[in-house]
Amino acid sequence: MSIPPFELIQGKxxxxxxxxxxxxxxxxxxANRMHPYARTSPDxxxxxxxxxxxxxxxxxxxxxxxxxxxxxxxxxxPDNASLYPGQNTTELCPTSCFDLREIYLPGEAPxxxxxxxxxxSWWQPYHQALQAEQTRLRQKHxxxxxxxxxxxxxxxxxxxxxxxxxxxxxxxxxxxxxPELAQIFADHAEASxxxxxLNGRFKGGxxxxxxxxxxxxxxxxxxxxxxxxxxxxxxxxxxADKAATVVPVLEKMLGEALAWLxxxxxxxxxx
Numbered sequence: 001m002s003i004p005p006f007e008l009i010q011g012k013x014x015x016x017x018x019x020x021x022x023x024x025x026x027x028x029x030x031a032n033r034m035h036p037y038a039r040t041s042p043d044x045x046x047x048x049x050x051x052x053x054x055x056x057x058x059x060x061x062x063x064x065x066x067x068x069x070x071x072x073x074x075x076x077x078p079d080n081a082s083l084y085p086g087q088n089t090t091e092l093c094p095t096s097c098f099d100l101r102e103i104y105l106p107g108e109a110p111x112x113x114x115x116x117x118x119x120x121s122w123w124q125p126y127h128q129a130l131q132a133e134q135t136r137l138r139q140k141h142x143x144x145x146x147x148x149x150x151x152x153x154x155x156x157x158x159x160x161x162x163x164x165x166x167x168x169x170x171x172x173x174x175x176x177x178x179p180e181l182a183q184i185f186a187d188h189a190e191a192s193x194x195x196x197x198l199n200g201r202f203k204g205g206x207x208x209x210x211x212x213x214x215x216x217x218x219x220x221x222x223x224x225x226x227x228x229x230x231x232x233x234x235x236x237x238x239x240a241d242k243a244a245t246v247v248p249v250l251e252k253m254l255g256e257a258l259a260w261l262x263x264x265x266x267x268x269x270x271x
Contacts, residue, residue: 003066005125008133013059014141014261015254016133017052018207019149020074020126021045022064030071033108035101041068043098045151046227046236051243052149054251058258060147061133065126070094070103072118074126075148075205083205088158093118098156134211134218143217143261145177147254148208154228165195166246168224170204176212177219181260185221188253192246194229223253 024041031039055062065074072093076083080092090096093115095103103109110118130146137144154164167189171182182198189196202224212220227233230243 005066005122006129007062007064007066008129009056009062010133010136011056011059011061012140013258014137014144014265015055015058015060015147015258016063016130016137016144017055017060017147017149017254018063018130019045019048019052020065020205020207021069021150022048023066024068025066026068026070033105034070034103035105037101038070038097038103041070042236043070043094044068044236045149046231047238048149048151050238051151051225051230051247051250054247055254058251058254060254060258061137063126063129063133065122067122072115072122074123075150075207077206077210078119078123083209092123098153098158100158130207130211138217141217141261142265143219145181145257145261146207146211146218146220147257148205148220148222149225150202150205150222151225151227151230153233154226160201163228164224164226165197165200166226166229167192167194167196167249168200168202168226169196169198170202170208170222170224171199172204172209172212172220173199176204176208176214177221178214181219181257182221184256184260185223185253188249188256192249194246194249223250225250 022045024044076092082089093110095109134144169185171177186198204222208220208222229246232239
């Protein structure tokens with residue numbers, strides 16, 4: 001089965017929203033090698049395209065993958081190096097679910113040769129698109145933000161204790177964007193009245209860490225959103241009443257971030 005490895009919607013303003021874990025699709029020939037419970041890709045960042053449906057009206061670019069993170073995790077380095085040394089993490093081509101159940105039937109886990117093939121078929125095209133789009137935007141704007149949109153279950157003992165805050169912002173410990181820009185997101189998280197943290201358990205994945213180049217005008221920031229804020233978590237189903245509360249916060253965060261970027265652009269032009 002051949003499908004395009006990603007979908008890119010191009011905008012005109014200096015914002016690129018990347019959703020590397022948005023898809024739950026697993027090609028049938030691969031799904032047949034997995035346990036039935038894994039075939040539904042339960043660790044998907046559910047409904048992110050719906051949460052960020054306002055992005056087009058903002059004039060942002062949007063990049064979404066075709067396949068599940070169980071095929072390959074687009075937010076991991078291609079050499080599979082750990083992003084959080086000493087902490088439990090999942091691999092470039094995961095072999096276990098977040099709840100530690102095995103993904104693959106006995107003897108069906110991918111070989112190194114298969115992993116390399118998946119890198120070429122899925123990982124590289126997504127990252128080539130990410131590189132090309134941020135380059136296109138930076139030809140028009142002196143500063144561009146790659147916003148990494150993610151979500152995760154509110155309780156995942158494998159990765160963190162207790163209940164996760166609603167808004168988990170990551171700027172690679174302040175390395176990936178200016179403090180003023182990160183503060184915009186933090187201020188709106190605070191104003192929402194929901195728990196939030198900046199550079200807590202989730203400081204930013206591979207894309208946040210690898211793509212920023214502040215001196216060259218490329219900024220990155222990740223938001224890991226608790227799924228309790230917009231889902232019925234047990235059924236992984238959309239909760240319109242909850243989403244109606246969190247979506248305006250996301251829209252304000254990104255709208256004001258864009259305004260900041262464009263003010264900086266005008267300041268640069270006038271000096």
